[in-house]
Amino acid sequence: MPKPSSHSIASSEITPEHKFLSRRALLAGGMGLAVGQTLGFQGRAWGQDNGAPLTFTRNAEYSVTEAPNSFKDISTYNNYYEFGTDKSDPSEHAQKFRPRPWSVTVDGECEVKGTFDLEDILKPHPLQERIYRMRCVEAWSMVVPWVGFPLGDLIKRFKPTANAKFVKFFTLLDLKQMPGENTSVLDWPYTEGLRMDEAMHPLTLMTVGLYGKVLPNQNGAPLRLIVPWKYGFKGIKAINHIKFVEAMPLTTWAKSAPDEYGFYANVNPAVDHPRWSQATERHIGGSIFDQRRPTLPFNGYATEVASLYSGMNLKKFF
Amino acid sequence: MTATRSTATRFVIKPLVFIACLGPAIHLGLGAFGLWGISLGADPVHTMLHSCGNWALKFLLITLCMTPLRDMTHMLIWQRLRRMLGLFAFFYVILHFTVYIVLDQSGHLNAVWQDIVKRPYITIGMLALILLIPLAVTSTAAMQRRLGRRWTRLHSLIYPIAVLGVWHYWWGVKKDIREPLVFACVLTVLLGYRLYRRYRRYQASVHLPRVATQG
Numbered sequence: 304m305p306k307p308s309s310h311s312i313a314s315s316e317i318t319p320e321h322k323f324l325s326r327r328a329l330l331a332g333g334m335g336l337a338v339g340q341t342l343g344f345q346g347r348a349w350g351q352d353n354g355a356p357l358t359f360t361r362n363a364e365y366s367v368t369e370a371p372n373s374f375k376d377i378s379t380y381n382n383y384y385e386f387g388t389d390k391s392d393p394s395e396h397a398q399k400f401r402p403r404p405w406s407v408t409v410d411g412e413c414e415v416k417g418t419f420d421l422e423d424i425l426k427p428h429p430l431q432e433r434i435y436r437m438r439c440v441e442a443w444s445m446v447v448p449w450v451g452f453p454l455g456d457l458i459k460r461f462k463p464t465a466n467a468k469f470v471k472f473f474t475l476l477d478l479k480q481m482p483g484e485n486t487s488v489l490d491w492p493y494t495e496g497l498r499m500d501e502a503m504h505p506l507t508l509m510t511v512g513l514y515g516k517v518l519p520n521q522n523g524a525p526l527r528l529i530v531p532w533k534y535g536f537k538g539i540k541a542i543n544h545i546k547f548v549e550a551m552p553l554t555t556w557a558k559s560a561p562d563e564y565g566f567y568a569n570v571n572p573a574v575d576h577p578r579w580s581q582a583t584e585r586h587i588g589g590s591i592f593d594q595r596r597p598t599l600p601f602n603g604y605a606t607e608v609a610s611l612y613s614g615m616n617l618k619k620f621f
Numbered sequence: 622m623t624a625t626r627s628t629a630t631r632f633v634i635k636p637l638v639f640i641a642c643l644g645p646a647i648h649l650g651l652g653a654f655g656l657w658g659i660s661l662g663a664d665p666v667h668t669m670l671h672s673c674g675n676w677a678l679k680f681l682l683i684t685l686c687m688t689p690l691r692d693m694t695h696m697l698i699w700q701r702l703r704r705m706l707g708l709f710a711f712f713y714v715i716l717h718f719t720v721y722i723v724l725d726q727s728g729h730l731n732a733v734w735q736d737i738v739k740r741p742y743i744t745i746g747m748l749a750l751i752l753l754i755p756l757a758v759t760s761t762a763a764m765q766r767r768l769g770r771r772w773t774r775l776h777s778l779i780y781p782i783a784v785l786g787v788w789h790y791w792w793g794v795k796k797d798i799r800e801p802l803v804f805a806c807v808l809t810v811l812l813g814y815r816l817y818r819r820y821r822r823y824q825a826s827v828h829l830p831r832v833a834t835q836g
Contacts, residue, residue, distance in 0.1 A: 380663030388797035488797050587663050594727045
């Protein structure tokens with residue numbers, strides 16, 4: 304996986320191993336207690352520091368070695384328009400959101416359909432921690448330790464048919480719980496989609512946790528998508544519906560501004576957003592005098608995923 | 622009476638307004654270095670950039686409120702504050718631009734130039750800044766006297782500048798245009814007032830002679 308390619312990363316940025324190990328030890332200590340609640344999380348206690356701990360293994364192969372951003376940065380600075388358009392809105396307005404009980408409807412071009420309790424969705428999948436780069440289409444970036452499992456493993460359980468060329472995801476539509484959905488800033492519910500081969504790619508992560516704990520509401524609890532080589536808006540949050548479809552789905556941002564946001568949304572320094580350059584990014588968490596960093600093709604995951612798009616004109620299919 | 626009033630303006634009201642106008646800059650300056658427990662969030666550069674631009678527009682609109690306020694209240698204090706407020710608008714525009722070049726673009730002038738020529742919302746923002754320079758330079762009382770009527774004409778550039786500024790903001794936001802919309806509405810009212818005043822004056826000038834002949 305991304306041997307953090309030649310783009311040099313200052314040694315000071317790499318988490319000192321002892322720090323990382325001590326965090327692991329701490330988690331391990333809590334694990335015995337946590338097992339019972341791991342998959343049947345408690346439903347409350349999504350407080351910022353006391354999300355229920357999760358049981359997981361660390362997937363080093365699929366983790367970058369850059370230091371993750373702080374929990375505070377990750378959980379207080381993000382886009383989640385269902386709770387407002389400011390980046391501080393999600394953490395301020397998602398606290399009353401109830402990610403439990405939760406069910407996910409699966410339908411479309413697949414043999415196994417139905418509405419499933421979140422527990423049933425999650426049960427068979429051992430969790431892994433993966434430290435991924437996150438590149439927002441707005442030209443800022445973070446490094447995030449997510450906890451989840453490969454989306455492909457989940458998809459196989461529903462036995463998609465030969466007609467299933469794409470997977471479409473929907474966010475919960477709940478005007479009471481998600482105040483932003485009362486505005487017309489986007490077309491609700493938020494929808495996203497992946498081509499089947501993208502969805503089955505081992506890097507694509509169904510995500511339930513952050514920093515070893517149950518995902519905070521503002522980061523997309525209880526179930527969200529992470530596709531690390533694409534711009535962050537592909538990572539749809541609070542998923543309650545998965546649909547297998549034959550035609551490429553029209554996704555929320557692509558519908559809202561088709562000249563600015565495409566279906567693929569692969570991180571690409573060579574294709575600018577009409578209103579800003581995508582060649583560089585500001586990395587969150589440093590000093591205000593830090594230089595912008597060069598943005599990497601496919602966000603640094605080119606070795607793994609570039610072959611998915613061979614022969615495609617990425618300027619056209621942005 | 623007038624003397625004490627203008628003394629109060631000069632030594633009390635103006636300094637107080639001056640300090641208040643510096644408030645946002647001081648807040649951002651302290652926050653940039655995490656002093657006094659002030660934080661600008663996870664992306665302080667973005668906060669500074671956006672906040673300076675926002676204050677520049679607010680000060681532009683506040684400046685444009687001074688003449689209507691004077692007309693409505695018949696108090697000269699508004700007139701006396703106008704220059705300072707206008708200069709603060711310029712000050713925040715310059716801060717906005719400086720944060721953009723030095724912190725946001727890390728001083729890469731080539732990237733800045735690319736932005737200016739390739740991205741219309743930056744082009745018009747840049748244009749607004751350039752047009753503000755002669756206004757700031759000629760803002761002194763001496764310049765005002767020297768330029769006479771031409772000063773008024775030159776300074777009516779503030780109207781297109783304000784339009785460019787709000788337009789720059791409108792085009793720059795990703796999707797949620799509610800805030801630029803508020804600025805645009807306020808600006809429309811303020812410009813509308815000028816048109817109305819002109820119309821009234823025109824009417825007066827047309828009607829006056831007729832009244833005179835009748836007499």
